[in-house]
Amino acid sequence: MIRSRLKNLLDQCFQQGVEQGLWSAAAANLYNLESPRHDGQGDFATNFAMLVAGKERRKPREVAEQLAELLRRDTTLLDKVEIAGPGFVNLFLKPTVWSSVLAPIAEQQERFGLCDLGKGMKVMVEFVSANPTGPLTVGHGRNAVLGDAVARLLTAVGYDVTREYYFNDAGRQMRVLAASLKARYLEKLGLPNEFPEDGYQGGYMYDIAQSMIDEAGDGFKDADANVFRKRAQEAIFADIDTTLKRIGIIFDSYYNEHDLYEKGLIEDVVAELRGKGLVYEQDDATWFKTTEFGQPQDRVIIKNTGEPTYRLPDIAYHREKFRRGFERMVNVFGADHIATVPDVLAGIEALGYDKSKVQVLMYQFVTLLRGGKQVKMSTRKASYITVDELVDEVGIDAFRFFFLLRKSDSQLEFDLELAKSQSQENPVYYVQYAHARLCSIERLAEERGIALPEPASTDLSHLQEAEEYQLLKTLAAYPGLVADAAETLAPHRLIFFLMELAGQFHSFYNKHKVMTEEAQLTAARLCLCQGIKTALANGLALVGVSAPERM
RNA sequence: GCGCCAAUAGCUCAGCUGGAUAGAGCAACGGCCUUCUAAGCCGUAGGCCGCAGGUUCGAAUCCUGCUUGGCGCACCA
Numbered sequence: 001m002i003r004s005r006l007k008n009l010l011d012q013c014f015q016q017g018v019e020q021g022l023w024s025a026a027a028a029n030l031y032n033l034e035s036p037r038h039d040g041q042g043d044f045a046t047n048f049a050m051l052v053a054g055k056e057r058r059k060p061r062e063v064a065e066q067l068a069e070l071l072r073r074d075t076t077l078l079d080k081v082e083i084a085g086p087g088f089v090n091l092f093l094k095p096t097v098w099s100s101v102l103a104p105i106a107e108q109q110e111r112f113g114l115c116d117l118g119k120g121m122k123v124m125v126e127f128v129s130a131n132p133t134g135p136l137t138v139g140h141g142r143n144a145v146l147g148d149a150v151a152r153l154l155t156a157v158g159y160d161v162t163r164e165y166y167f168n169d170a171g172r173q174m175r176v177l178a179a180s181l182k183a184r185y186l187e188k189l190g191l192p193n194e195f196p197e198d199g200y201q202g203g204y205m206y207d208i209a210q211s212m213i214d215e216a217g218d219g220f221k222d223a224d225a226n227v228f229r230k231r232a233q234e235a236i237f238a239d240i241d242t243t244l245k246r247i248g249i250i251f252d253s254y255y256n257e258h259d260l261y262e263k264g265l266i267e268d269v270v271a272e273l274r275g276k277g278l279v280y281e282q283d284d285a286t287w288f289k290t291t292e293f294g295q296p297q298d299r300v301i302i303k304n305t306g307e308p309t310y311r312l313p314d315i316a317y318h319r320e321k322f323r324r325g326f327e328r329m330v331n332v333f334g335a336d337h338i339a340t341v342p343d344v345l346a347g348i349e350a351l352g353y354d355k356s357k358v359q360v361l362m363y364q365f366v367t368l369l370r371g372g373k374q375v376k377m378s379t380r381k382a383s384y385i386t387v388d389e390l391v392d393e394v395g396i397d398a399f400r401f402f403f404l405l406r407k408s409d410s411q412l413e414f415d416l417e418l419a420k421s422q423s424q425e426n427p428v429y430y431v432q433y434a435h436a437r438l439c440s441i442e443r444l445a446e447e448r449g450i451a452l453p454e455p456a457s458t459d460l461s462h463l464q465e466a467e468e469y470q471l472l473k474t475l476a477a478y479p480g481l482v483a484d485a486a487e488t489l490a491p492h493r494l495i496f497f498l499m500e501l502a503g504q505f506h507s508f509y510n511k512h513k514v515m516t517e518e519a520q521l522t523a524a525r526l527c528l529c530q531g532i533k534t535a536l537a538n539g540l541a542l543v544g545v546s547a548p549e550r551m
Numbered sequence: 552g553c554g555c556c557a558a559u560a561g562c563u564c565a566g567c568u569g570g571a572u573a574g575a576g577c578a579a580c581g582g583c584c585u586u587c588u589a590a591g592c593c594g595u596a597g598g599c600c601g602c603a604g605g606u607u608c609g610a611a612u613c614c615u616g617c618u619u620g621g622c623g624c625a626c627c628a
Contacts, residue, residue: 034567050608054607054608171627296554296624301626336622338622339554365622405565430591434591481567485567493565496566507591507592507593509592513587515587550588551590
């Protein structure tokens with residue numbers, strides 16, 4: 001808001017300079033307006049002069065002086081304009097400008113920070129998408145939290161977001177699952193059984209077997225593999241769903257790979273690719289000419305058994321996303337899954353769709369430490385930590401916050417002992433505590449019979465302390481930060497912002513009293529506090545973390 | 552061998568489209584509760600931003616090469 005007003009002013013001055021022949025239009029849209037890191041460098045600074053000087057082989061300070069001259073004519077925003085360093089033009093705002101952020105916050109409340117950047121565009125966020133072979137584990141947890149936060153952010157900036165879960169309940173994996181369940185079932189009945197070599201060893205298989213025994217005794221002992229597959233799938237999927245709901249993640253739709261087969265969409269894709277001459281037969285298999293799309297080698301899409309590889313349904317699925325009208329698609333994938341992406345992109349490109357509309361948000365692995373040692377995880381071997389176990393230990397808020405604390409393409413180290421022992425000093429509490437403190441101040445005001453003031457009708461010029469000034473600046477940056485975090489699919493940026501805002505508030509709180517003897521100062525500070533509280537609450541909501549009123 | 556990701560303080564990590572003296576949190580050390588919640592605050596100490604070149608007025612940030620670590624490289628998903 002304030003920043004964009006200033007940017008407009010800068011653009012105007014640039015134009016005026018062009019008209020007056022001070023400089024050419026060569027640097028249009030190249031210069032930027034940034035926030036200097038150090039004190040004494042103004043509220044904003046621009047590298048304008050250095051860029052213009054670079055283009056025109058002039059002295060930066062000379063250009064800076066000309067720009068400063070134009071800027072100084074403004075009387076609404078600027079207090080003073082200085083030239084510093086190699087040619088920065090530092091802009092100092094009038095003291096009252098910053099406090100003008102509070103009125104809009106009070107007015108917008110929970111809408112503060114939202115915008116319409118997405119213009120209602122339909123976007124799909126596909127995430128989790130775990131096949132129903134076992135409980136969600138730590139890696140899925142990162143996927144789930146990341147995908148959900150991205151979905152919330154995109155919604156906040158005006159996209160029409162659909163959260164979708166894509167799964168497959170057929171194929172080899174599920175056959176092994178069925179065989180594993182059957183073996184456990186027979187084992188429990190004391191009957192001879194053959195547990196598959198690469199079977200799923202998790203204890204949950206025994207639970208499902210027991211439920212079958214409870215229901216029908218040994219009535220399933222001669223049942224078809226399909227029966228076991230269905231039982232296993234349904235039970236496991238129900239658990240996954242429960243886990244997701246528990247951490248506050250609700251999907252708008254589930255897409256079963258099976259549908260693609262039923263609707264004949266798989267054959268359609270093959271026929272269409274064949275029509276374009278991009279498919280050929282070799283060694284009894286069907287190949288897709290991915291080399292035509294810059295891949296190092298062609299890939300099999302139908303095996304010699306007649307069964308498609310994962311690529312084919314994936315391509316068909318993505319085509320369905322386009323057909324369903326999504327204009328932007330975000331897929332959240334773990335690093336191990338990433339190799340499949342180029343093939344799918346090649347497929348949709350081959351089918352005539354714009355692959356740049358598909359965006360992959362890749363996250364690196366979660367390294368799990370127990371007692372300082374790395375735990376190797378495998379769903380089959382049942383050596384894993386589940387999302388539920390993790391949530392039991394650290395709580396939902398810490399669980400979500402922790403997974404968003406690092407950018408997605410960094411590996412994340414999750415030390416179980418540390419997570420447990422830190423549960424009292426986890427960064428999430430730092431932010432939540434700031435919110436609780438703010439609520440506490442409001443309660444006190446109420447007790448003392450002080451009505452919460454409206455910023456629009458309060459004299460905010462009393463906010464003159466450095467800490468107050470800093471807080472106002474940070475609040476003003478919030479909407480832009482949300483937009484940035486959404487566009488770059490980077491929820492961790494929001495997390496860091498919240499920690500910074502909370503930190504600034506804690507400092508302020510320790511140094512200055514809100515409830516003072518002076519009614520006007522108190523009123524102004526209460527306005528500031530309400531603004532901070534709103535920003536914290538809104539930011540926490542955007543990452544799915546609660547904002548407690550008491551702690 | 553090829554591809555993707557990473558490399559910043561003792562540890563775990565930020566650093567937005569390149570900008571002016573490098574930032575947190577833990578851990579270490581020293582302070583602050585008769586005053587709005589000490590799950591807090593203040594201070595000290597700690598860094599050839601993996602290495603070497605290049606582009607630029609200016610590089611942790613961009614480019615190239617190299618080193619180290621992770622993940623992939625199926626007619627598994």
